[in-house]
Amino acid sequence: MRNALFGPAMVVIMTGGTAMAQPANPTYSLNGTPGLLEMPTAQSAAQGTFALTVSYVEGFGRTTLNFQVTDRLSLSLRYGFIDLYDDPTSQTLESEFARGFDLRYRLNDETAFLPSVAIGLQDFLTPGRLGAEYVVASKTVGDNLTVTAGLGWGGLATRNGFTNPFSGLQTRPAFDVAEPEGQLTSDQWFHGDAALFGGLEYQINDKWGVKAEYSSSAYPETPFKPAIKTDSPYNLGLTYRPAEGVQLGLGYLYGNSVAVSGSLSLNANNRPGMSGRESAPAPVNVRPANDRSWDQDAAPPHALRSALATLLEREGITVTQLAISGDTARLRYINTRYRSQAQAMGRAARMMTQVMPAAIEVFTLEPEAAGIPLSATTIRRSDLEQFENRPGAAEVVYQRADFGDADLAPGLTDLPAGTPAFAWGLGPYFTLIPAASGGSVTVDAGLSLRGVYRLQPNLVLSGAIGQSLINAAKKDPVPDSTPDIQNVRTDAVYYGDDGVPVLQNLALAYYARPGRDLYGRVSGGYLEPMFGGISAELLWKPVQSRLGLGIEVNYAAQRDTDMLFGFDEYDYDTVTGHVSAYYDFGNGYHTQLDVGRYLAGDWGATLSLDREFDNGVRVGGYVTQTDMAYTDFGDGSYNKGVRVTIPQDFLTGKATQSAFATTLQTQIGDGGARLAVDGRLYDLVRDAHTADLSDTWGRFWR
Amino acid sequence: MGTVLAMKINSWICAAAAMALVACGPLNEDTAASRIMGQATARIMGTPPPASTGLGITQEQVLANPGQFMRVNIRNFDQWDTMAQTGQNGRRVTWVNGNNISLTLQDGIMVATRGLPRDLMGAETAETRQAIRAGGGIAQRTHEYITDVDAISSELLQCRIASQGAEAIEMLHETHNSVRFEEKCAGEKLEFTNVYWVNARGTIIRSLQAVSPDAGYLQIDVF
Structure with a gap:
């Protein structure tokens, strides 16, 4: 039956777009940004690309999330465990937890004769143990070779440094241990000695590539800086990309160590689920031109x-x-x-x-x-x-x-009719608690049994019972470094650590439309794992408006750490609340400003900015600044975090409203802490309003 | 038996058909509703023998009911499927298979698909049909697709249609005389070649038509 004549016509070719001469996707360095091994390049990933890179070399393991925000701007968030020199440097601190942010801006597109040039800040918040700045140029030669040369400062100028070419920036202030964490290190940027670095990358074929670099990082013995011994400035690497979005790397570093790395990348503009695979809709049934009737007896x-x-x-x-x-x-x-x-x-x-x-x-x-x-x-x-x-x-x-x-x-x-009033679900939960003290991260994971009972369409009782499977061991209390501040979040690790089932939440929520463009919610009960109380919210959001305004007032009392029904252990209750403004810029950027009183009684504001792709992929960040002193807050200074949402249909093409979402907080402190109430109004209403439609x-x- | 078969198929049309059958039973009180639903279901499914669905059609049934069914091979899945008429909008007829993939043709030329990895959301193809009737010529087409960020992208295509002479083709063991036409289309981002076999009455009885780079080609046999 198969007709051989079909042969020649079998391929639909997508021309332009993908076929146009575009630089191949760059490979990722051990630092998780487009680069050589430890040295950066001026290359950028395609706009909208996320890359998660895990790498390890002796004494330094790191995980980096890199996001190419625009064609030229990229941001990175890094978590690492690193050996540091103590003070004195004869001793080392092993596997210290380190967080950092990077930023890179590419100034131009490469041309036939000119390289692309990028400027970057690495680990630019205090303590900035990897803190460095650079200007770097990269040029492709032929199809497969990329040549890179750059000028580094700070951590990228610890080998063969020379006097800073910018005469006003000769001295780089020494790192001050006492400085609170999370501040911009702007007094250091491009200060002190500079040094040259460079390297080559050769792509042998689609899958295999090799790299070599001359590193300007010598890791000298400096208190609280990386304790890495280098015998050679030359680093060599091999990359293997078995499939799109997957990179495995092997390196030989410092003349003495083997490094391994793996990267997964995903472009938000390139949906694996394509246009979706959901089944066909019903077609339009066209009425006969002369029939505009309705027989009410036949069709009441x-x-x-x-x-x-x-x-x-x-x-x-x-x-x-x-x-x-x-x-x-x-x-x-x-x-x-x-x-x-x-x-x-x-x-x-x-x-x-x-x-x-x-x-x-x-x-x-x-x-x-x-x-x-x-x-x-x-x-x-x-x-x-x-x-x-x-x-x-x-x-x-x-x-x-x-x-x-x-x-x-x-x-x-x-x-x-037909919709059951009661629904339940059993599933895993997974929580990362970045503890304020000791700089460690605690993992809590287990099973959660959720139930929802719809008393009325707009009156819903919901609850969840959790059983911790990992982290079900009693924590030893550590001394409270800020006794004046209620531990509204820093005691999170003690909650539900008895290894027995706990009540994660149990609350009644009532929704209403008090008037045109107005939405209301009142929730009461055990609202979240650490607090119970009453929460009331009113939102003004006209359907066609890009602006929404809301107000929320909560009365909250701190729950007992056994996560049962009591409120006796802390004897702490407070009134907290915010006025909020939401604005959709309409070009994929979305912002929210909350001003008000936080759980520990501190006053301040939270600013969030999200890049939202129309296919539902979102990446954003937020910062909270309150009147609490940095020293009281703990070593994070203020609350900040990065969040990523990937809808399930983006990956599978199957119609569903489920999404994978995660928030990476650099620190949980008692300042700038908000009550975690379910069902806030803006997220409930926005997708049915004109901007989202x-x-x-x-x-x-x- | 039809009900059992329908239950296996994960699609609302067949499940709705099954429910319509159930709704006809004496226990059902809302008879007006079941009648309206039955009418809608029948419209959506076309009016084949009621116990059968698009998937359960035999070759004999296809041949015995000319105009009711098409056989379609989604080349990327390399799988033959029977499609039944499900809707008509002017000269455009929509067909659906048992997996709930639908295909809309205007005078034998594809103008839309639903349920494929990259659907053709809509198209204007009247000039191609005219060129085939004229024995060859040029035509302009417009195709629309959903992008990866849920927008519509429109592709303007310039096409050249040429006759390649007479060819006898075999469909379900019956031989048909036809004239083979080839249509080469190119646009800014898209390039494809469609093939049509046209019988003496001017009907396209077989064709190989491009959907999109992700969905590939469909072979469509009309009976």
């Missing part, structure tokens, strides 16, 4: 609702209400399957063409969550009929749709 409204509900349930869409008046059908529904609300909306609208009488011309779609309607999108049925599968269909429907607040008049609806509107017809 309750029957339409029942039929539509049954058909949409197959699409993961739960119908809660259907109201028909005049030529308009208004559907309220819960999207339980699709990450994109626009996609759920498109599927609901097409199914309505299958069920609704021909007289109905206008569809109003109201997504609902936590029992409250989030928005209303009004679409003309004739547009669906006219533009289905036509080029420009998504754009036309978007332009002609009306976006606004949901109609609040009818009040809340009944529990949808427009981000994924391409999925309306999918």
Whole structure:
């Protein structure tokens, strides 16, 4: 049956884009940034690339998350365990925990004659044990060879240093142990001696490459700096990339040590799940041109609702209400399957063409969550009929749709039939607790049994019981270095360390729409592992606005460390709360500012900035500054962290709302600590509002 | 038996069909709803013999019901599937298989797919059809795809259609006389060659048509 004549036509070729002459993806150094072995290059990964690199050489293990924010700007967060020289340097401190941030900016694109040049800051917050700055140039020669030369300062100028070419920056201040951690080391940047470094990288084929570098880091014996002995300035390496996004490396460093590394990279603009693999939607059912009738005896409204509900349930869409008046059908529904609300909306609208009488011309779609309607999108049925599968269909429907607040008049609806009021789940949990004292990280992992009971659509009781499997050993208390400050977070390691099941949370949450553009929430109970109390929140967020404003007030009491029902151990309660502003810049950047009072009674603000890709991949960071003294806070000075979210459908292409999310905090201190309440309003409502709908509107017809 | 088969297929259409059958039983009270749902399900599924689904169609059934079914080979999966009519919008007919992959054709030329790794979201292909009718010529096409960041990307393609002469083809053990046409298309980011076999009445009875680089080609046999 197979026809041999099909042979020549078998390949659809994507020209342009990928085929255009673009530099191959750079390899990653032991430091987890595009580079040689320990020396940086001026290369950049493709915009939107995350890379996680783990590397080890004797005395120094490190894990780096590198993110290429723009074509030219990249940021890195590094955790490491490193041997340091003590004071005196005759002794060493073994496997000290170190954190650091890097930043690199590439100044130009490489041309036929000019190299690309980049400027970088390495480990630029105190204590900055690897602190260094550099200017570096890289040039490709032919297809496979890259030549790099650079000028380094600080840690990159400890071999054959010479007088700083910038005459005003001759002396680099010595590292001050007393300085609180997490401050910008700007007084050191590009100060002191400079030194030259350089190297070559040759890509033998798609998979194998070799590197050689002359390192300007000699690791001299300096108190609290890396205790690494070097016998040679030359480092050699081999890289193997067996698959896209995977790099394995082997190196010979300092003339005396073997180094190994592994990198996994992922480009947020290059979705492994492609356009998604979910099954086809129902097609549009086109009405005959001369029929705009509705036989109410044959198709009474309750029957339409029942039929539509049954058909949409197959699409993961739960119908809660259907109201028909005049030529308009208004559907309220819960999207339980699709990450994109626009996609759920498109599927609901097409199914309505299958069920609704021909007289109905206008569809109003109201997504609902936590029992409250989030928005209303009004679409003309004739547009669906006219533009289905036509080029420009998504754009036309978007332009002609009306976006606004949901109609609040009818009040809340009944529990949808067929949806069980009780749901439960058993799954693993995993928590990293970066302890404030001792600079160590504690891992807590185990099983969590969660239950949700929906008393009303908008009144939900939820709870979780956890059983720790790792870290189920009693912790010995360490002396409290800041007795004046309540240990609102620094005692986290003592919570649930008895090895018996604990109550992670058990709370009742009530959601409401107090008025147009207004959303409300009241939660009470054991809100989080360390605190219980009452939390009330009000959010103003017009559907078409990029700005949202919120206020939250909580009364919280600290729970006992056995994580049962008591509040006696600490006898600490407080009023905490914030006013918050949320703004979507519309170009993939999203920001949030919270100003208010934190759990330990300190006043301050948290600023968050996230880069959000329209496919749901998010990477962001936040900083919190409060009026608590740096010394009281502990050695992190202020709260800061990095968070990454990758939707599951990004990886698999299967329609789901699940996502992998993690927050890497550099430090948990008692300052700038917020109550961890579930179900905050902004995250609940935003994906049904115009800004988020427009981000994924391409999925309306999918 | 049809119900059992349908339950194996992880798709809402078949499950909805199964439920429609259940909903017809005497225990069902909301008869108007089950009738509306049954009508919608029948529309979405087309009107093949009711106990069968797109997957359970035999070759004899395909041949005995001309115009009701297509046989499609998704070349990337190297798998033959029968598709049944599920919707019609003007001259555009949508077909679906048992795995809930759908395909929309206008006069035999593909204008949309759903359920493939990189769907053709929509297309304008009328000029290609005219060129085939004219025995060859040039045509402009527009294709739309979903990007990896959920936007729509539009590709404008310039195509050249040429007849390659008569060719006898075999479909389900029946020989058909046809004229073979080749269409070479190129755009800024995309290049492909489609092949059409057109019978004496001018119907495209077999074709090999490109969806996208990720989804590859579909071979479509029309009966």
